[in-house]
Amino acid sequence: MDKKTSIILLTYNHLELTKDCIESIRKYTKKGTYEIIVVDNASTDGTKDYLQKQKDLKVIYNEENRGFPTGCNQGIQISSKKNDLLLLNNDTIVTTNWLLNLKTCLYSDSSIGAVGAVSNHNENNSGVSFTYNDFNEMQKKAKENNISNPEKWEEKAFLIGFCLLIKREVIEKIGLLDENYTPGYIEDNDLSLRIIKSGYRLMLCHDAFIHHYLGSSFRKDLNKFYPILYKNRDYFYKKWHFDTFVFDEVKHLSYPLMEEYKTILDLNASIGVNLLELKYRYKNSQIEGVEENAFKREMAGLFANVYSHLNEAKSYDCILIGTILETIKDPNSFLEELKKHLNEGGVVIGEIENASSIFKIQALLNGKSRGSKNSFTKQELIDLFTLTGYKDFYFYSWYSTEENNLNSIVEQYPETKFTYYTFRIKK
Secondary structure: OOOOEEEEEEEOOOHHHHHHHHHHHHHHOOOOOEEEEEEEEOOOOOHHHHHHOOOOEEEEEEOOOOOHHHHHHHHHHHOOOOOEEEEEOOOEEOOOOHHHHHHHHHOOOOOEEEEEEEEOOOHHHOEOOOOOOOHHHHHHHHHHHOOOOHHHEEEEOOOOOOEEEEOHHHHHHHOOOOHHHOOOOOHHHHHHHHHHHOOOEEEEEEEEEOEEOOOOOHHHOHHHHHHHHHHHHHHHHHHHOOOHHHHHOOOHHHHHHOOOOOEEEEOOOOOOHHHHHHHHHOOOOEEEEEOOOHHHHHHHOOOOEEEOOHHHOOOEEEEEEEOHHHOOOOHHHHHHHHHOOEEEEEEEEEEEEOOOOHHHHHHHHOOOOOOOOOOOOHHHHHHHHHHOOOEEEEEEEEEOOOOOOOHHHHHHOHHHHEEEEEEEEEO
């Protein structure tokens, strides 16, 4: 906990953002606990002149834009060797106790290898509930939020690199960022998995908020961004044998019907993102999963007990099936098998697109089909479960408020306004 921190910033133009970021670090971080390292990727807007006047910075001036992973590695390599490492985007503004709270979590357990902050954006479900109209209000609310609390530390399968604090020993063990992701994007997903596979845990600190402008560089030029994105997704898949969409596989549509059941099984556990969300929400529940893909199961198995097939699992009070009914070949046989793994009075919670949604009707009228997905209306779903002996149907309906030219149909058939259903059904 006494270790100092090397804060590594990359700059490529956006001088005013950089100034605001550095000034916020100076104002809201205890003196003597950090050093700031800036790697400038050939800025042309006066950033270099500004940096040259700052006497408390270590600066590398690249003659060309070497990208995010390479720039971070340059900063790591000139950092003080005993310091922990913090990768921080220059389009951020830090707040009271931000670094202190991150460090408190990082050193609360030897198994924790890296920690991240929450922000005003909800990528990776790391956003906060409060909003603000200006930075004075933001700093006030951040101060109220940033009270160290272990109950607000959430284990994650991935931390976003806009603010990522890593123990020095972790980098010494796993190595630097993978520069094959240059100029950037997905390198933080990759780094997160490498940290986990090396035996450490990742924690998101809901008690450490910083403001993030989000996307101040190549993300804004979509003609450049998408080719980079596709290239890096392809490289990630070849390296890990699953795609990057696994990081988004949280069954959020199911949560309105969830309770703190004693035992919960997550079907299609993937790499464990949803398992960790369940463990954070329901700390007294026993969480297990099923994942047939061996590469995904290896990752998910680091967070919970994960079976390769449903028939290996035990019995549970709640089974989360997500959208599996849309893709399963034989829904009837699947539901019969599912019953064997439900305790008496146990529930199945799942999600389904409404086949009679106004938007689906509109797509059909425009000549578009649903492809290979199984299609269910609400009544068809009830019939399917009733046929296999389930009861007590409860539906939570989701719909869009967008106006369309089919309002007369909605008035005549109210169910068509719902786009999704979350359902909870008892054995």
